[in-house]
Amino acid sequence: MHQSFKINENNHIQQIDTTFLKKRNIYLGVKRDDLLHPLISGNKWRKLKYNLAHMQKINKTELLTFGGAFSNHIHACAAAGKEFSIKTHAIIRGPELDNNNPTIQFAKQCGMHLHVVNRIEYRKRHDIDYLNALQERFPNAYIIPEGGTNEHALLGCKELVQSLPEHNYLVCPTGSGGTLAGLIEGSASTTQVIGVAVLKQANYLNEEIKKLSAKANNQNNWQLLTEFHGGGYGKFSPELWQFCQDMSRTHNLPLEPIYSGKMMYALWQLIEQDYFPSGSKIIAVHTGGLQGLNGLKYRGLI
CATH class of the missing domain: 3.40.50.1100 (Rossmann fold)
Incomplete structure (x- = not known):
């Protein structure tokens, strides 16, 4: 659909x-x-708009991205997931998750699945082998880079x-x-x-x-x-x-x-x-x- x-x-x-x-x-x-x-604000929406269209075009049904614990991009992706009923995942730079952090709380309220990794793993977020392994682990996910910047953005x-x-x-x-x-x-x-x-x-x-x-x-x-x-x-x-x-x-x-x-x-x-x-x-x-x-x-x- x-x-x-x-x-x-x-x-x-x-x-x-x-x-x-x-x-x-x-x-x-x-x-x-x-x-x-009110929730998907500014350039984060501008960057997501054509990424969401591309996600649909290549028949992916979920969104996966990366960010620090206070990231505006994570906040926007979580909000978009809720707004458009898309399952969202975020690889969060750790070492651990602070559940009192307002951005993390919001992401969870939106139903985003948070995967915390240590800083060493987080550094691999642009590494092609790492991204391929993530794609295998999340076969239905369309992967957007940290901050949301790519050709579609x-x-x-x-x-x-x-x-x-x-x-x-x-x-x-x-x-x-x-x-x-x-x-x-x-x-x-x-x-x-x-x-x-x-x-x-x-x-x-x-x-x-x-x-x-x-x-x-x-x-x-x-x-x-x-x-x-x-x-x-x-x-x-x-x-x-x-x-x-x-x-x-x-x-x-x-x-x-x-x-x-x-x-x-x-x-x-x-x-x-x-x-x-x-x-x-x-x-x-x-x-x-x-x-x-x-x-x-x-x-x-x-």
Whole structure:
């Protein structure tokens, strides 16, 4: 039985209205992909959409993926499993499972089957022999990589661009490079596409992005900014967290300090440094992931 995997993707752009931008004659719109769905949010839906269609095409009935215990991708896959009645499995980086962790609790509530492995086994998640062995163990499962980035994920991110109003700059947070690659694929060569790396020493992602996107190889209208990681993946400064809270209070724009918060904070600093010429129209993609705030609270980090 073929079912259609759809959610409402109506475009919502929130304009940030402040004298800080007005005096520089800059338009800043935030593409609120965090509002796509109450549970399958942002770029995680964009990445899953065509993966689910492909899963169906090759007659697989289950989904298997990988993630850390606080992963937005795990959260989204679990939610999609519940929403579309698909059996889901996750290989979780251990060493053990903390059943009080809010992401893990949510995944279990959605009926996701969690398989905890030690860090040594988890490192094999890209290894072809390991993946073949997993496929044998779960013959009905369609395997999606950690973070959800692959060729099918790009199609959903590319589609995002086609729904946007006119702009010169398109900005997104970058973890695995999939969203950025998809935005490059979908953008006109006259648009500057900027990724803000959320992890340390992220220069290697430039090569990953070129592997994913043919356009990224032939066009120089994109760049990855690697200086705004705030200490590394999952790390953030008190200033960044303060900024997130201020944006939420002042502009009713909820942010978390791991992905979209880092991007907005970077953008704010760039605007302050007059990086963008007067008259620029910037669209920043809010990639969701607000569920991560529960995990940060749980760990006492905010």
